[in-house]
Amino acid sequence: MEGPQVRALADRIHALVAGRAVDRIDVPADRWQANVLLKHCAGRQVIRVQSRGQWLIWDFSHGISWVFFPLRQWRWSLEDPLASASPAHAPLAARSGKRPLLRLALSGGRVLTLSGRPIFLLLMTDAVLRHPALKDMGPDILDLTFTIPEWVRRIRAARPQTISRTLINPAIACGIGNELKCETLFTARLHPACPVSTLPAAALEKCLTVARQLSEAAYSRAMGNPLPLHDHPRVHDRAGEPCDLCGTPIEADHSGADGHWSWFCPTCQAPQLQPNLFARLPHAHRAFE
Ligand SMILES: [Zn+2]
Numbered sequence: 001m002e003g004p005q006v007r008a009l010a011d012r013i014h015a016l017v018a019g020r021a022v023d024r025i026d027v028p029a030d031r032w033q034a035n036v037l038l039k040h041c042a043g044r045q046v047i048r049v050q051s052r053g054q055w056l057i058w059d060f061s062h063g064i065s066w067v068f069f070p071l072r073q074w075r076w077s078l079e080d081p082l083a084s085a086s087p088a089h090a091p092l093a094a095r096s097g098k099r100p101l102l103r104l105a106l107s108g109g110r111v112l113t114l115s116g117r118p119i120f121l122l123l124m125t126d127a128v129l130r131h132p133a134l135k136d137m138g139p140d141i142l143d144l145t146f147t148i149p150e151w152v153r154r155i156r157a158a159r160p161q162t163i164s165r166t167l168i169n170p171a172i173a174c175g176i177g178n179e180l181k182c183e184t185l186f187t188a189r190l191h192p193a194c195p196v197s198t199l200p201a202a203a204l205e206k207c208l209t210v211a212r213q214l215s216e217a218a219y220s221r222a223m224g225n226p227l228p229l230h231d232h233p234r235v236h237d238r239a240g241e242p243c244d245l246c247g248t249p250i251e252a253d254h255s256g257a258d259g260h261w262s263w264f265c266p267t268c269q270a271p272q273l274q275p276n277l278f279a280r281l282p283h284a285h286r287a288f289e
Contacts (some may be wrong), residue, residue, distance in 0.1 A: 001070040003053050004215045007142050008222030012223040013076065017058075017106055020272025024105040038102070038122070042068075045086060051128075053174030054139055057119075059125050067128060074116030082107045141175040141215050151208050155196060163199065164192035164262050167211060180218065182236040182263045184211040191269045192253065192262035208233040213255045235263040243268060 001009075003185040025042045045061035058066040068074075081148065102114040123131060127221035138154060154172045165179045166172060176184070185192055234244055239252040243265040252263050 001054065001074070001178030003051070003140065004142060004180070004219035006054050006056050006070065006254065007140075007175070007224045008073060009049045009076065010049050010056055013056075013221065014049040015108060016078065017104075017112070018048055019045065020110075021045045021107040022060075022104050023107055026103040026105075027101065028099070040064075052134060052140060053164075053170055054177065055134060057128060063125050065123050065128050067123055067131070067134075068114075069119040069133070071119050072117050074114065074118050077115070079111040079113070089117040137170045137174045138172045139174070141173050141212055142219060145268070146173070148205055148208050148212070149233050152201065152204055155204065160195060160197040162192060163190055163194045163207065164260075165194045166196045167207075168260065172256050175215060178260045178262075179233060180211065180214055181237040181260075183214055183234055185262070186235045186269060187214065189251060189269055191271045192264050194271065230269050235265060246284075 021041055022044060025038050027038050035287075038209055041060050041064060043064075044064075047059045049056070049058050049060055051057065054069060056068040058068075062064075100113050100115050101117070104112045106112065121131065121133075129135060139150070141151075144284055151173055158166070158172055159170065161169070164181060167176050167184060168178060169215065182192075184207060188203075188210045190199075190203070190207055199207070235250050238250045240249050242248065243250055246267045248265055248267040251266050252261050254261055271278065
């Protein structure tokens with residue numbers, strides 16, 4: 001689950017729980033040592049549920065926050081006894097077969113259940129953004145006050161890397177996971193190994209604009225309002241399948257120490273098609289010496 005999906009999840013949960021008290025909290029006795037702390041939040045009011053990148057943050061009225069990261073598959077599901085025919089019965093994130101980890105009975109009768117194994121932190125609300133996992137994160141790509149020129153400036157100020165690693169570097173901008181990265185590079189016709197330092201400003205701005213458009217479309221889909229943009233991955237996790245545009249088999253490549261794979265079309269995203277006409281790649285440089 002990437003930033004836009006977590007943002008949509010946060011917005012949907014916020015609409016259900018904000019301003020409500022949590023009447024009861026149940027956790028499996030053998031799962032978390034945080035049992036006592038979790039139960040300490042029973043009777044308290046949820047102020048808001050929000051996201052930052054892929055982190056989901058619940059803020060309670062007594063200055064405590066729950067902070068989740070979807071390390072593996074998870075599911076939030078809702079039981080609403082007051083609206084038995086409501087579509088809200090559907091899971092908030094469609095995953096199944098996971099053990100319940102946390103069950104919250106809200107004032108008014110609704111019950112929210114979290115299944116799966118996310119990372120979970122329990123923090124003072126005013127310390128959340130100082131936690132080592134969150135303190136160095138850049139702006140969220142869905143934050144509309146975060147402009148493309150500011151994104152370019154942050155990229156140019158960071159240590160130069162490939163465009164592939166740059167897009168998923170949360171210190172520059174948070175919210176882009178590996179799937180959005182691969183789909184962005186395909187749409188922008190950029191090879192994952194393209195050094196960001198060789199990209200002209202216009203190509204970089206186009207790439208970031210695509211990333212934002214795809215992120216907004218992913219958010220909209222997760223909110224149940226699909227936009228007519230890419231309702232299936234064009235390259236992500238499709239190694240060996242034909243490219244939608246040219247039929248060339250999609251390739252997968254390990255982009256290096258960050259541990260992420262990149263899927264791409266070797267024809268549509270060929271390095272020689274890159275707009276870096278005046279840049280000298282290391283091997284080209286040697287050839288002229
Ligand atoms: Zn292609």
